[in-house]
Amino acid sequence: MNEKQEAKTKPAMWENSRFKNWVAVARACHLVQQELARQLRPLDLKTPHLDIMVNLVRSAGISQQDLARKLFVGRSNMTMLLPQLEKRGLVERRADPADKRVLRLYLTAEGRALADRAIVIQAAIIDDMMSATTPEECEMVGDAMRRIVARLLEMQSAAEETESE
Amino acid sequence: MNEKQEAKTKPAMWENSRFKNWVAVARACHLVQQELARQLRPLDLKTPHLDIMVNLVRSAGISQQDLARKLFVGRSNMTMLLPQLEKRGLVERRADPADKRVLRLYLTAEGRALADRAIVIQAAIIDDMMSATTPEECEMVGDAMRRIVARLLEMQSAAEETESE
DNA sequence: ACTATTCTGTTCAATATTGAACATAAAGGA
DNA sequence: TCCTTTATGTTCAATATTGAACAGAATAGT
Numbered sequence: 040m041n042e043k044q045e046a047k048t049k050p051a052m053w054e055n056s057r058f059k060n061w062v063a064v065a066r067a068c069h070l071v072q073q074e075l076a077r078q079l080r081p082l083d084l085k086t087p088h089l090d091i092m093v094n095l096v097r098s099a100g101i102s103q104q105d106l107a108r109k110l111f112v113g114r115s116n117m118t119m120l121l122p123q124l125e126k127r128g129l130v131e132r133r134a135d136p137a138d139k140r141v142l143r144l145y146l147t148a149e150g151r152a153l154a155d156r157a158i159v160i161q162a163a164i165i166d167d168m169m170s171a172t173t174p175e176e177c178e179m180v181g182d183a184m185r186r187i188v189a190r191l192l193e194m195q196s197a198a199e200e201t202e203s204e
Numbered sequence: 205m206n207e208k209q210e211a212k213t214k215p216a217m218w219e220n221s222r223f224k225n226w227v228a229v230a231r232a233c234h235l236v237q238q239e240l241a242r243q244l245r246p247l248d249l250k251t252p253h254l255d256i257m258v259n260l261v262r263s264a265g266i267s268q269q270d271l272a273r274k275l276f277v278g279r280s281n282m283t284m285l286l287p288q289l290e291k292r293g294l295v296e297r298r299a300d301p302a303d304k305r306v307l308r309l310y311l312t313a314e315g316r317a318l319a320d321r322a323i324v325i326q327a328a329i330i331d332d333m334m335s336a337t338t339p340e341e342c343e344m345v346g347d348a349m350r351r352i353v354a355r356l357l358e359m360q361s362a363a364e365e366t367e368s369e
Numbered sequence: 370a371c372t373a374t375t376c377t378g379t380t381c382a383a384t385a386t387t388g389a390a391c392a393t394a395a396a397g398g399a
Numbered sequence: 400t401c402c403t404t405t406a407t408g409t410t411c412a413a414t415a416t417t418g419a420a421c422a423g424a425a426t427a428g429t
Binding site: 055056057058059060061063064065066067068069070071073074077111161162164165166167168169170171172174176177178179180181183184185186187188189190191192194195198 | 220221222223224225226228229230231232233234235236238239242276326327329330331332333334335336337339341342343344345346348349350351352353354355356357359360363
């Protein structure tokens with residue numbers, strides 16, 4: 040009831056606690072990205088590159104498509120970014136003999152070494168800022184976010200179905 | 205083989221609960237942005253435009269610089285985006301008579317009307333996904349995030365000082 | 370009053386990201 | 400087998416974002 044009223048009446052949107060609290064989440068995300076970008080500058084890495092490399096550490100041999108899906112970005116984005124990393128000798132793309140369409144991705148030794156250094160930096164930032172929470176809070180935030188992600192993925196699938204119809 | 209190497213070199217960064225939980229936060233933010241962008245498409249609005257207009261609803265007459273600071277983006281970003289909104293007749297930029305450097309920003313009636321429609325959409329998404337949390341959780345997430353933001357702003361100021369020195 | 374410094378907004382080049390259209394490879398159905 | 404559909408990666412144009420360098424206006428120190 041309260042929520043429905045708020046949704047209709049314009050002025051009190053900022054006192055909607057869900058709205059207000061989410062704004063804080065978005066702000067935090069934005070600032071983390073900026074801080075990470077700043078600290079990665081000496082390594083000549085941008086955050087999207089790090090995202091890719093982090094995933095390759097865990098999922099060597101993944102295809103570009105699957106990597107894009109994991110990162111929630113478009114395939115074309117991978118097509119743009121991966122050749123850069125390949126030219127720097129950080130990533131290797133090997134054709135899959137079984138399916139000639141797919142390119143399988145691997146970190147080189149150099150890529151792995153750089154990824155390790157970058158991950159240390161990223162973990163340090165996260166560790167620092169998350170020390171503003173108690174372990175219980177941190178866990179609860181994570182749980183809540185995983186449920187929210189699940190809900191958003193539902194919305195996403197629903198939208199895709201509606202669109203294809 | 206590959207997995208054993210991982211376990212040795214990196215003592216499982218992925219099991220660091222702070223890291224893991226933050227990943228969920230980042231994923232949620234990313235997906236919200238996408239869902240919002242999709243639902244704003246019919247209004248021909250992008251999320252950065254909405255961010256600007258939302259802030260102008262609350263802070264009419266703000267300067268470009270102050271707006272950029274509120275949004276944690278560069279001044280040049282405002283210089284790029286605002287003329288677009290001005291040409292569409294959604295935003296007005298008036299020179300400040302007291303200080304000839306600054307441009308003060310206002311929503312037009314049309315801009316206000318469009319902002320209202322967009323805000324309803326945004327609030328609906330947030331309301332939907334945050335319904336995956338209890339009110340207590342939602343409040344706790346907000347509190348934790350505000351502390352994290354404060355910590356990140358400290359890091360930011362520290363970095364700026366170090367740089368200027 | 371004058372100079373140096375700071376502040377506001379702009380320009381510009383570089384990069385990230387997206388969606389649509391495309392080409393090729395694989396899979397499925399008749 | 401042949402045709403249709405689906406999947407993977409690429410190309411391309413459009414847009415967002417940034418940081419550095421800049422011009423003009425205001426401020427402070429002298």
